[in-house]
Amino acid sequence: MNRFLLSAFAVTTIALVAGCPASPEPERAPTDLEPPAAGQGFQLRTELFTVNPGEEVQDCYFYRVRDLAKANGMPENEPVNLHRVQLAQRDGSHHMNIFRVKTVVGLDPKNGLVQRGKNGIGECFKSPNWADWPLVANTQLDGNLDWTFPEGVANVFQPDEWLMLQTHYVNAGTQKTPEGAEVVVNFHAIPKDQVKHEMGTLFATKQSVRVCKSNPTPEYTGTCQFKSKEPVNIIGANGHFHSRGKSFEMYSWDGTSIGKPSNDSRFYTSTAWDDPPMLRSPDLDVKVQAGGGVFFSCGYQWRPPTEEVGCQGLDAADRSAEKDCCYTFGPIVEKNEHCNIFVYYWPKQDDIFCN
Amino acid sequence: MGTRRFLLATLITGALLAAATGACDDEDVPAPLTDAGADGDTTSVCPTGYLGDLAAPAEIELRALRADGTDVPIVTGDDLAVIFPPQGGRVAFVGVRAKNVDGCGMQVIGALRDPLSKQIRLDGRTVNLRREEDGWGATGKGISTDLASADDIGNYSNIPLCPNQWADQDVFDQTFELEVQIQDRRGKKASAKIDVVPRCAEPGTKLTSCRCLCKKGYVLGESCGEDAGVDGGSL
Numbered sequence: 001m002n003r004f005l006l007s008a009f010a011v012t013t014i015a016l017v018a019g020c021p022a023s024p025e026p027e028r029a030p031t032d033l034e035p036p037a038a039g040q041g042f043q044l045r046t047e048l049f050t051v052n053p054g055e056e057v058q059d060c061y062f063y064r065v066r067d068l069a070k071a072n073g074m075p076e077n078e079p080v081n082l083h084r085v086q087l088a089q090r091d092g093s094h095h096m097n098i099f100r101v102k103t104v105v106g107l108d109p110k111n112g113l114v115q116r117g118k119n120g121i122g123e124c125f126k127s128p129n130w131a132d133w134p135l136v137a138n139t140q141l142d143g144n145l146d147w148t149f150p151e152g153v154a155n156v157f158q159p160d161e162w163l164m165l166q167t168h169y170v171n172a173g174t175q176k177t178p179e180g181a182e183v184v185v186n187f188h189a190i191p192k193d194q195v196k197h198e199m200g201t202l203f204a205t206k207q208s209v210r211v212c213k214s215n216p217t218p219e220y221t222g223t224c225q226f227k228s229k230e231p232v233n234i235i236g237a238n239g240h241f242h243s244r245g246k247s248f249e250m251y252s253w254d255g256t257s258i259g260k261p262s263n264d265s266r267f268y269t270s271t272a273w274d275d276p277p278m279l280r281s282p283d284l285d286v287k288v289q290a291g292g293g294v295f296f297s298c299g300y301q302w303r304p305p306t307e308e309v310g311c312q313g314l315d316a317a318d319r320s321a322e323k324d325c326c327y328t329f330g331p332i333v334e335k336n337e338h339c340n341i342f343v344y345y346w347p348k349q350d351d352i353f354c355n
Numbered sequence: 356m357g358t359r360r361f362l363l364a365t366l367i368t369g370a371l372l373a374a375a376t377g378a379c380d381d382e383d384v385p386a387p388l389t390d391a392g393a394d395g396d397t398t399s400v401c402p403t404g405y406l407g408d409l410a411a412p413a414e415i416e417l418r419a420l421r422a423d424g425t426d427v428p429i430v431t432g433d434d435l436a437v438i439f440p441p442q443g444g445r446v447a448f449v450g451v452r453a454k455n456v457d458g459c460g461m462q463v464i465g466a467l468r469d470p471l472s473k474q475i476r477l478d479g480r481t482v483n484l485r486r487e488e489d490g491w492g493a494t495g496k497g498i499s500t501d502l503a504s505a506d507d508i509g510n511y512s513n514i515p516l517c518p519n520q521w522a523d524q525d526v527f528d529q530t531f532e533l534e535v536q537i538q539d540r541r542g543k544k545a546s547a548k549i550d551v552v553p554r555c556a557e558p559g560t561k562l563t564s565c566r567c568l569c570k571k572g573y574v575l576g577e578s579c580g581e582d583a584g585v586d587g588g589s590l
Contacts, residue, residue: 219480
């Protein structure tokens with residue numbers, strides 16, 4: 001051991017024995033994320049806000065690509081080739097999604113760059129408003145993500161496109177927001193001459209789900225195809241359901257078979273509703289045959305509702321005439337269920353939506 | 356005697372450990388429906404119970420919802436209503452009447468196949484059938500005209516048809532193949548396959564939007580004049 005290493009070892013040992021950190025650092029917020037260097041990307045950051053006990057807050061923030069690019073020294077009139085995305089959130093997030101805006105219905109950036117929703121009320125809570133908006137990036141409880149796409153793959157945005165960043169924070173029985181809520185996102189871009197393949201996204205949702213006392217273990221299955229004449233590569237996948245969710249699975253699928261594909265076609269499994277894996281490349285790299293797509297299933301286990309909600313609360317939210325203490329589709333974690341998949345792939349055929 | 360004492364101690368320790376580790380958390384959770392009755396046992400786990408003869412093969416008839424919410428039988432050559440659901444886009448609501456099956460916790464899968472590309476769109480779900488007077492069980496009553504009512508549509512296979520990013524022809528006024536498969540919780544299966552003609556079934560602006568969303572070659576984001584539908588909820 002040379003003299004330098006020996007002395008370094010001695011100092012470290014003394015510090016450890018003494019119970020003192022060698023170089024104490026100030027505590028950093030999870031959202032303390034440096035923006036990309038000028039000209040190489042941009043940052044989206046929400047304000048820091050409070051979620052009171054018993055509240056669910058869902059806010060929609062709009063950004064125009066041109067404005068974001070210009071603000072960080074990128075050419076405002078050229079497409080942005082997103083190649084790496086970094087996400088960070090403070091604790092309490094139920095989900096964070098970024099969409100590219102397509103058909104505008106009730107949620108229009110012209111009505112304000114920040115549109116807030118609380119406890120299920122507001123345009124930012126109405127999913128038909130973004131029914132055909134392709135997903136750009138998303139995370140859930142574990143809010144940190146740093147994903148670099150495969151070499152030459154980029155998600156390409158045009159200057160006049162709008163992006164919508166949607167935050168959903170919960171401070172209630174199943175999830176807590178102990179401190180302020182905040183989300184920050186970094187988009188890192190690559191030059192046009194480095195782009196070999198454009199990335200596409202696929203979003204599918206089951207919204208007529210019911211998890212009822214007399215039908216306590218339902219499973220919902222669905223499919224969505226890429227409509228590609230060549231094989232495509234799945235490089236990102238995430239599933240989303242709520243606390244009655246027991247098993248979430250995705251399979252590569254041939255586009256023509258009705259039954260659930262074999263287990264060796266399964267590429268995604270989640271049994272943790274509040275922290276589902278966000279699988280991504282290089283760990284996830286699944287080739288789907290031409291004409292194929294994704295087969296997905298959501299399995300549930302009915303449980304009695306919390307005391308605050310009770311079966312009366314579930315029944316009141318159920319549009320059915322026959323009440324059966326059912327969790328139905330909707331945004332409120334304590335009362336509602338979901339079954340959504342988010343898939344990222346290349347080469348892009350189209351952005352795809354299956355309802 | 357020593358062995359019995361050991362066993363007793365083991366049991367008590369196990370019980371204490373189970374209590375300490377929260378094994379009682381699931382007390383209120385019903386047993387899974389996969390625990391089907393023994394051979395010859397027709398008891399079931401929901402009010403519908405077993406429908407018909409345990410030893411007889413399962414039988415099904417296909418049903419579908421019309422745009423006015425009525426539940427009707429469908430046979431080969433019939434129209435299949437393409438309807439604007441709460442979740443947006445366009446779907447067909449397909450159900451069954453069945454007998455000689457367990458009416459509780461039944462898997463129903465509905466699929467529409469494009470005869471040109473052989474591609475399908477499908478929806479599968481676990482439902483409790485409703486017992487009818489003639490001893491059959493049905494997926495829905497079809498007595499409401501409120502299609503936003505989850506009870507009316509939640510027990511049907513919601514086959515997602517549009518936006519049409521999948522078929523090589525318009526998903527209206529052309530012939531497609533409808534296939535429905537059922538499997539009860541005891542593993543008993545039945546299926547049926549017929550030709551149908553999807554029709555945009557709602558008048559006015561919904562008709563125009565339907566023909567736009569369901570046309571061959573629709574591109575996501577193309578404006579079809581959709582409204583936001585009902586309060587659906589977030590992701």
